[in-house]
Every structure is written in C-alpha cells, then in structure tokens.
Amino acid sequence: MATSSAYPPPPPFYRLYKDYEQDPSSAPEPPPPIDGEYMIYGLQHTTDEVLPSLEKGGIRQLYPEGPNIDFKKELRTLNRELQLHILELADILVERPSQYAHRVEDIRIIFKNLHHLLNSLRPHQARATLIHMLESQIQRRKQAIEDIKQ
Amino acid sequence: MDIITQLQEQLNEMSVVAFNTFGTLQRDAPPDRLSSSYPDPLNPNPNPKTEEDAKTQQPPAPPQPPTLDLAEQPKAMSHALVLAAKKFDALVAALPLSSEEDQLKRIQELQAENEIVGLELQKQLEAAELELKQVEALFNEATDNCINLKKPD
Numbered sequence: 001m002a003t004s005s006a007y008p009p010p011p012p013f014y015r016l017y018k019d020y021e022q023d024p025s026s027a028p029e030p031p032p033p034i035d036g037e038y039m040i041y042g043l044q045h046t047t048d049e050v051l052p053s054l055e056k057g058g059i060r061q062l063y064p065e066g067p068n069i070d071f072k073k074e075l076r077t078l079n080r081e082l083q084l085h086i087l088e089l090a091d092i093l094v095e096r097p098s099q100y101a102h103r104v105e106d107i108r109i110i111f112k113n114l115h116h117l118l119n120s121l122r123p124h125q126a127r128a129t130l131i132h133m134l135e136s137q138i139q140r141r142k143q144a145i146e147d148i149k150q
Numbered sequence: 151m152d153i154i155t156q157l158q159e160q161l162n163e164m165s166v167v168a169f170n171t172f173g174t175l176q177r178d179a180p181p182d183r184l185s186s187s188y189p190d191p192l193n194p195n196p197n198p199k200t201e202e203d204a205k206t207q208q209p210p211a212p213p214q215p216p217t218l219d220l221a222e223q224p225k226a227m228s229h230a231l232v233l234a235a236k237k238f239d240a241l242v243a244a245l246p247l248s249s250e251e252d253q254l255k256r257i258q259e260l261q262a263e264n265e266i267v268g269l270e271l272q273k274q275l276e277a278a279e280l281e282l283k284q285v286e287a288l289f290n291e292a293t294d295n296c297i298n299l300k301k302p303d
Binding site: 071072075076079082083086089090093107111114115118121122124125127128130131134135137138141142144145148149 | 152154157158161164165168172176231232235238239242243245246247250253254256257260261263264267268270271274275278
C-alpha cells in the first residue's frame with residue numbers, strides 16, 4: 001500500500017451559505033455567465049463562436065470571396081481541381097519524383113478550402129433546422145385545435 | 151446523417167482512396183533498371199548457356215499472382231477514386247440551398263403564424279375548459295337528484 005497525499009480540501013465557499021434556508025438573500029449570487037474572452041488552462045478562448053476565415057489559418061483562398069457564394073458551383077469546381085491535382089501528382093511521381101512537395105501542398109490547400117466551404121454551410125443548415133422546427137410546431141398546434149373542436 | 155456531414159465524409163473518403171492508391175503503388179512497385187551496365191532486376195539471368203542452367207532457373211522463379219495485381223490494382227483504385235468523386239458531385243447537386251434573406255424572411259413569417267395559431271389555441275383551450283366546468287356542474291346536479299330520488303328506499 002503506497003502512501004499518497006490526500007486530495008486538497010474543497011473550496012471554502014460553503015460557509016457563506018450557512019443561513020440560506022432562513023434568509024436566501026444573505027448568501028452571494030452565483031457568478032454571471034462570462035461574456036467575451038476568457039482564459040482556461042493557459043489558453044485564450046472566446047465566447048463569440050465564429051468560423052475563422054482561411055487567412056487566419058494561413059491558407060490561400062481558392063474560391064471567389066463575396067457576400068453571396070454559389071456553393072454548389074464552387075464545390076463542383078474545387079472537386080474538379082482536386083481530381084486534376086491528384087492526376088498531376090501521379091504524373092510528377094513518374095517523371096520528376098523529387099518535386100512532389102509542391103503538388104502535395106496544392107492538394108492540401110484544396111482540401112482545406114473544400115472543408116472551409118462546407119463548414120460555412122453549417123449556419124445555413126441551422127436556420128433550415130429552425131424553420132423546420134417552427135413548421136412542425138405550427139402543425140402540432142393546429143392539430144390540437146382540431147382535436148379540441150371535435 | 152445530414153447532407154453536409156455526408157459531404158464531409160465523402161471528402162475524407164476521397165482523400166483516403168487517393169493516399170491509399172499512392173501508398174500501395176509505391177510499396178508494391180517493382181525495382182526499376184537504372185542503366186544498361188547494371189543487371190536487370192526483373193530478369194536476373196537472361197542468357198541460360200546450358201539446359202542445366204535452365205533447369206536450375208525453374209525453382210527460384212517468382213510466383214505469378216503479384217505481377218497480375220500490379221496491373222489490376224491501379225485500375226481498381228482509380229475506379230474507386232472516380233466513383234467517390236461522382237458521389238461527391240451527386241451530393242452537391244442534392245444540396246437544398248437558398249439565400250440567407252429568404253431563410254430569415256421565412257423564419258419571421260413562421261414566427262408570426264406561430265403567434266396567431268398559439269393565441270387561437272389558447273382561446274379554444276379556455277372555451278373547452280369552461281364547457282368542461284359546466285358539464286361537471288350539470289353532472290353533479292344530476293347525480294344529486296338521483297341520490298335524492300332514491301332516498302325513500
């Protein structure tokens with residue numbers, strides 16, 4: 001049986017709630033939810049959940065920027081580019097094997113672009129889910145009205 | 151599984167097929183002849199001088215199956231890659247996409263309709279509860295009368 005040190009004691013805040021049953025206002029309120037940036041385990045986090053743009057990851061953006069991106073067209077274009085680059089890699093490996101790194105890097109950039117496009121479709125999916133939920137709720141309420149009337 | 155996850159999975163599958171293709175080809179590639187002064191690694195003894203040499207060559211002959219795979223594997227793998235790419239295109243075509251403003255407008259319409267339907271449901275509920283109370287009161291009266299009538303027994 002190895003001796004081990006005991007766990008540290010729990011935080012002493014329980015003493016503040018001694019008279020909670022008699023007087024709920026004597027004890028402190030719970031801390032408010034954090035807004036903005038906060039530090040955890042030495043790393044910085046932010047509550048503003050937003051998809052970081054490709055420049056933040058240092059990747060070249062291959063599809064045209066703009067408020068309205070035609071996702072289907074861009075996805076298809078990038079898919080063609082991907083197939084082309086895979087074919088080019090196969091050719092390069094046959095003819096000039098030492099120059100593979102450039103092609104592999106290109107393929108990597110294409111994959112990152114594709115994944116970024118798909119991730120930017122997620123908010124759209126969230127709104128579509130919301131629309132669907134609202135529609136089903138309206139449907140249920142109408143059904144309930146019909147049932148009551150009968 | 152929702153369509154965006156399927157698209158992402160399809161993308162990963164394409165990358166897996168691609169690097170499996172290249173990895174397998176590199177691993178299974180036979181050695182290449184560097185120059186005519188070196189012996190050909192694919193055919194180590196090209197000129198058997200006597201029959202004896204020809205006989206001794208039989209046992210160390212390489213087994214047949216790996217050379218067949220060398221021609222069919224790339225075909226099968228490239229077929230898989232093209233299939234995966236086509237599946238990706240099909241999934242992209244199946245995306246139900248609409249602009250953001252359309253979605254926001256629809257959400258607002260649905261919210262307004264939800265409010266109206268909710269109010270009506272509330273009214274119906276109250277009317278039904280009122281009716282239920284009335285029915286209950288009448289039922290109580292009826293049962294009281296029944297009990298009073300049966301008293302002389």
